Amino acid sequence: MPFNILVLSCLIYVFFLFLVAFVVERRASRGGVGFLRSPMVYTLSLSIYCTAWTFYGAVGYAARSGLEFLTIYLGPTLVFVGWWWILRKLVRIGRQQRVTSIADLISSRFGKSNLLGVVVTLIAVVASTPYIALQLQSISLSFGVFASDTPTGWALPNRDATALWVAVGLAAFTILFGTRTLDAKEQHHGIVTAIAVEAVVKLVALLAVGIFVVWGLAGGPAAMLDKIADFADPAQNPAWVLQPGRWSGLIFLSAAAVICLPRMFQVMVVECVDEGHLARASWAFPLYLFLMSLFILPIAVMGLEVMPADTNPDMLVLTLPLSQGQGGLAMLAFLGGFSSATSMVIVETIALATMLSNHVLMPLWLWARPGAALSGDLRGGVLTARRVSIVAVLALGLAYFRLSGGSAALAAIGLIAFAGMAQVLPALIGGIFWRGATKTGAVAGLVTGFVVWGYTLFLPSFGLDGVISAQVFQSGLFGLEWLRPRALFGTTDMDPLLHSIFWSLALNAGVFCAGSILSFPSPVERVQGAAFVNAFDAEAMADRLGWTHGQAEPEALLNMAQRILGQNTAISYFETQATAQGKAGFLPDLTPGFLAGLERRLAGSVGAATAHAMIAQHVGRTTVTVEDLMAVANEAAQIKEYSTQLEHQQDQLSRTARQFREVNEKLTQLSVQKDAFLSQISHELRTPMTSISAFSEILTEADLPTAKVADYGRIIHDEAARLTRLLDDLLDLSVLENGSVQLTLGLANLGQMIDRALAASSQIRPDRTFDIQRNYPSEAIFLRTDADRLVQVFINLISNARKYCDAAQPVLRIAVQQKAGRIVIDFIDNGTVISKQSQGLIFEKFARLTDHSRGGGAGGGAGLGLAICREVMANLGGTVTYLPGQKGAAFRVMLPLRLENPAV
Amino acid sequence: MRRPTAPLFLARAVYRKRRLRDAARLVPVLGVFLLLIPGLWAGDTPRSPTAWAQDWVYLLGVWAGLIGVAAILAPGLAASDIDTDTGADEDEKAR
Numbered sequence: 001m002p003f004n005i006l007v008l009s010c011l012i013y014v015f016f017l018f019l020v021a022f023v024v025e026r027r028a029s030r031g032g033v034g035f036l037r038s039p040m041v042y043t044l045s046l047s048i049y050c051t052a053w054t055f056y057g058a059v060g061y062a063a064r065s066g067l068e069f070l071t072i073y074l075g076p077t078l079v080f081v082g083w084w085w086i087l088r089k090l091v092r093i094g095r096q097q098r099v100t101s102i103a104d105l106i107s108s109r110f111g112k113s114n115l116l117g118v119v120v121t122l123i124a125v126v127a128s129t130p131y132i133a134l135q136l137q138s139i140s141l142s143f144g145v146f147a148s149d150t151p152t153g154w155a156l157p158n159r160d161a162t163a164l165w166v167a168v169g170l171a172a173f174t175i176l177f178g179t180r181t182l183d184a185k186e187q188h189h190g191i192v193t194a195i196a197v198e199a200v201v202k203l204v205a206l207l208a209v210g211i212f213v214v215w216g217l218a219g220g221p222a223a224m225l226d227k228i229a230d231f232a233d234p235a236q237n238p239a240w241v242l243q244p245g246r247w248s249g250l251i252f253l254s255a256a257a258v259i260c261l262p263r264m265f266q267v268m269v270v271e272c273v274d275e276g277h278l279a280r281a282s283w284a285f286p287l288y289l290f291l292m293s294l295f296i297l298p299i300a301v302m303g304l305e306v307m308p309a310d311t312n313p314d315m316l317v318l319t320l321p322l323s324q325g326q327g328g329l330a331m332l333a334f335l336g337g338f339s340s341a342t343s344m345v346i347v348e349t350i351a352l353a354t355m356l357s358n359h360v361l362m363p364l365w366l367w368a369r370p371g372a373a374l375s376g377d378l379r380g381g382v383l384t385a386r387r388v389s390i391v392a393v394l395a396l397g398l399a400y401f402r403l404s405g406g407s408a409a410l411a412a413i414g415l416i417a418f419a420g421m422a423q424v425l426p427a428l429i430g431g432i433f434w435r436g437a438t439k440t441g442a443v444a445g446l447v448t449g450f451v452v453w454g455y456t457l458f459l460p461s462f463g464l465d466g467v468i469s470a471q472v473f474q475s476g477l478f479g480l481e482w483l484r485p486r487a488l489f490g491t492t493d494m495d496p497l498l499h500s501i502f503w504s505l506a507l508n509a510g511v512f513c514a515g516s517i518l519s520f521p522s523p524v525e526r527v528q529g530a531a532f533v534n535a536f537d538a539e540a541m542a543d544r545l546g547w548t549h550g551q552a553e554p555e556a557l558l559n560m561a562q563r564i565l566g567q568n569t570a571i572s573y574f575e576t577q578a579t580a581q582g583k584a585g586f587l588p589d590l591t592p593g594f595l596a597g598l599e600r601r602l603a604g605s606v607g608a609a610t611a612h613a614m615i616a617q618h619v620g621r622t623t624v625t626v627e628d629l630m631a632v633a634n635e636a637a638q639i640k641e642y643s644t645q646l647e648h649q650q651d652q653l654s655r656t657a658r659q660f661r662e663v664n665e666k667l668t669q670l671s672v673q674k675d676a677f678l679s680q681i682s683h684e685l686r687t688p689m690t691s692i693s694a695f696s697e698i699l700t701e702a703d704l705p706t707a708k709v710a711d712y713g714r715i716i717h718d719e720a721a722r723l724t725r726l727l728d729d730l731l732d733l734s735v736l737e738n739g740s741v742q743l744t745l746g747l748a749n750l751g752q753m754i755d756r757a758l759a760a761s762s763q764i765r766p767d768r769t770f771d772i773q774r775n776y777p778s779e780a781i782f783l784r785t786d787a788d789r790l791v792q793v794f795i796n797l798i799s800n801a802r803k804y805c806d807a808a809q810p811v812l813r814i815a816v817q818q819k820a821g822r823i824v825i826d827f828i829d830n831g832t833v834i835s836k837q838s839q840g841l842i843f844e845k846f847a848r849l850t851d852h853s854r855g856g857g858a859g860g861g862a863g864l865g866l867a868i869c870r871e872v873m874a875n876l877g878g879t880v881t882y883l884p885g886q887k888g889a890a891f892r893v894m895l896p897l898r899l900e901n902p903a904v
Numbered sequence: 905m906r907r908p909t910a911p912l913f914l915a916r917a918v919y920r921k922r923r924l925r926d927a928a929r930l931v932p933v934l935g936v937f938l939l940l941i942p943g944l945w946a947g948d949t950p951r952s953p954t955a956w957a958q959d960w961v962y963l964l965g966v967w968a969g970l971i972g973v974a975a976i977l978a979p980g981l982a983a984s985d986i987d988t989d990t991g992a993d994e995d996e997k998a999r
Binding site: 082251 | 929971982
């Protein structure tokens with residue numbers, strides 16, 4: 001096959017890719033990318049996992065070590081079929097936080113720390129540079145394969161020249177389509193589509209070679225299996241024996257790498273337009289890997305069988321078809337390899353350039369020119385930084401390629417890069433699943449892992465006396481035996497790769513955990529940690545951190561946002577936010593939610609740490625710290641406690657007030673009663689006094705008839721007697737109330753006492769005949785009490801009945817019963833019942849019922865009778881109460897059978 | 905931090921969704937188990953060449969099986985993820 005045709009077809013292919021990317025970008029700018037960003041394209045774009053290392057190197061790997069090459073694809077398969085564990089969360093977080101790269105994710109998780117961003121960027125650059133060099137090498141090698149075949153002397157003069165031209169072309173493509181837009185969330189539609197096309201090309205190419213090998217050369221699958229079995233004879237081919245340690249270790253390593261490799265992270269998380277695509281990719285991507293590796297072993301076996309012994313096994317995919325005269329197939333295979341290499345370099349370069357510009361160049365620039373955040377065109381600055389980074393990354397790769405001479409086996413470099421990037425794994429997994437992971441732990445773990453990886457794997461890969469002297473290999477660093485690069489801590493017999501992976505990741509994870517446990521996270525870290533670990537909680541989580549109202553003017557923020565997001569985007573974002581807040585115009589209030597959203601949007605362009613710093617420059621460092629929150633919470637708790645106390649006191653106060661009110665009411669009542677008493681008593685005293693003074697004045701006049709004098713004298717006497725009686729009653733009452741009464745206790749028969757009382761009261765309204773009903777046997781009781789006082793009570797009650805009973809046939813029933821050492825005597829007449837509201841009053845002094853039925857005053861009593869009764873009974877240790885529920889007025893007298901001590 | 909209002913028992917559809925997620929979580933565990941078996945076989949005694957070729961077929965078979973199971977589970981998982989996102993949270997909180 002003529003070399004110039006190869007170069008021509010290669011150029012046509014590249015032009016085709018440019019065209020695809022260009023058309024897609026054009027469509028994207030008009031918003032018509034729907035079908036181009038389907039799950040299928042997403043899955044195909046993930047295929048950048050299969051680099052030239054897969055395309056060429058896997059066959060070489062299989063030829064050297066048998067089945068072990070499968071581990072590189074089995075690890076990612078496990079990660080993807082287990083997407084529900086890690087990938088789903090990563091993609092969700094990536095979308096929520098507008099993550100631009102894996103360095104950005106780590107930096108954002110651990111408090112938007114730029115230090116971490118720099119560390120991860122450094123690891124990524126160091127680990128990826130050889131990998132990029134590897135791709136350049138594979139392209140120039142594949143050109144070399146064809147060139148050596150050329151009889152016309154159109155030989156490739158210089159491998160380095162090929163690599164240079166390829167690198168320049170890739171840089172142009174990447175800059176053209178990778179830095180068109182700034183916000184990573186606007187995504188690189190053109191590039192992703194071009195990669196998808198390349199994915200199809202490389203799959204088709206490898207399948208075509210495989211089918212040709214199995215059916216064209218070997219003669220069918222069964223024959224192929226026989227050939228494989230022949231080759232696998234351990235006696236002939238000891239390297240093909242499966243080593244269990246390497247087998248499981250490499251599965252783990254490739255699983256870690258598929259998560260951590262910058263380019264994988266770029267297409268998997270950053271370029272993901274729809275989380276739903278991940279579900280499709282969970283089986284479609286493993287299927288792609290399956291198809292890619294299906295024919296690798298047959299190609300390797302047939303290659304070893306057919307080709308001469310000195311053939312480079314890494315180039316079997318090309319040399320095997322060529323040797324069989326299949327120029328077209330070889331051409332296809334060449335394009336497949338070319339696709340694998342270019343797509344990997346493009347995406348890796350974009351990912352690394354994003355990290356470099358966001359975490360190294362931009363912070364440096366902002367640090368060097370603090371005013372830049374406030375003025376100047378940042379958009380241009382960021383894009384320039386990114387373009388410079390792209391060129392720098394490719395230049396590094398090219399330099400490494402030239403320096404290393406491109407001699408090392410492809411697979412070895414790939415695995416070294418995997419192990420390097422796997423150092424990010426502990427911080428990444430810890431960051432998204434463990435709230436306690438801190439920045440200190442992450443930095444310490446990453447640095448430890450990176451150093452151990454560099455010392456045990458990366459630097460030794462340059463060979464004895466390459467970077468590390470043979471003497472150190474022999475006897476360890478500083479002559480310490482346990483620090484030998486291939487036998488750390490005396491683990492002499494481990495496989496070097498396994499040894500490095502084991503120690504670097506073990507120490508990395510250990511230091512990470514220990515550092516996290518021993519350190520205390522900053523407030524921003526804690527908030528970010530919560531937002532990451534609880535990514536599936538409401539999005540509101542992220543808004544809790546916030547910017548409080550600082551000194552920033554919305555206008556200044558709009559100015560800054562315009563310079564990063566572009567004028568129209570920024571203005572429409574501000575307008576939307578203002579509308580959402582219910583404000584007209586373009587300037588929303590600086591709510592914490594708005595600022596957090598703006599920060600995330602800016603982070604999509606310049607990375608979380610830079611965005612945070614830029615907003616901080618405007619808002620001032622007025623983030624709410626957790627200490628602030630604690631202080632606020634404390635205050636709130638104090639206020640709550642205080643208010644509880646107040647409430648308690650208020651309760652007490654109102655209780656006291658109620659008591660006061662009650663007392664006041666009582667006092668008022670008492671005062672009223674006292675007034676009433678005074679007015680009553682003066683009235684009672686005045687009435688007889690008036691008649692006495694009137695009649696005595698008449699008597700002083702002479703010439704009165706004797707009859708008149710006698711008459712008037714009698715009236716005066718009666719009134720004086722009434723006055724005396726009243727005064728006696730009052731005196732009696734006051735004596736009784738003071739409790740200073742002298743009781744003369746003795747035995748007395750109850751029946752006799754009632755007889756006495758009836759006799760004494762018979763003078764009251766003698767005109768009426770009362771039917772007195774008594775039960776004599778029950779009255780035959782001797783009481784120990786003051787008989788005279790008790791009789792006085794009886795007289796009063798019976799007199800009342802006589803006076804006020806309004807029945808036509810008045811009946812008074814006197815019932816006596818004994819209850820638990822007490823005597824109960826009821827006086828029940830058949831008159832009108834005393835109304836309920838009056839029942840409480842009748843025992844008060846001067847209380848005379850005003851209702852007509854029991855018309856008071858008719859008997860001329862002063863209304864002291866019942867009051868005296870109550871006091872007497874109290875002195876006798878008993879009570880007198882109104883007994884409701886009888887068919888008439890009824891009073892119940894209750895007193896003890898034996899009154900032992902005179903009640904005082 | 906379990907929500908006090910989280911229901912103790914679930915409706916049939918939600919229950920099925922959660923078991924589907926459990927299945928999705930178990931697939932990689934099963935995969936690790938099946939893929940590490942050839943490593944256990946390797947042992948000290950060298951295996952016959954035929955068995956070695958069979959190992960290769962076995963691995964391809966396990967691989968295809970994993971892809972098949974993932975393909976069967978994926979549509980249901982994607983749907984449940986969109987439909988009841990909050991349900992997923994409770995599910996995970998309960999763990």
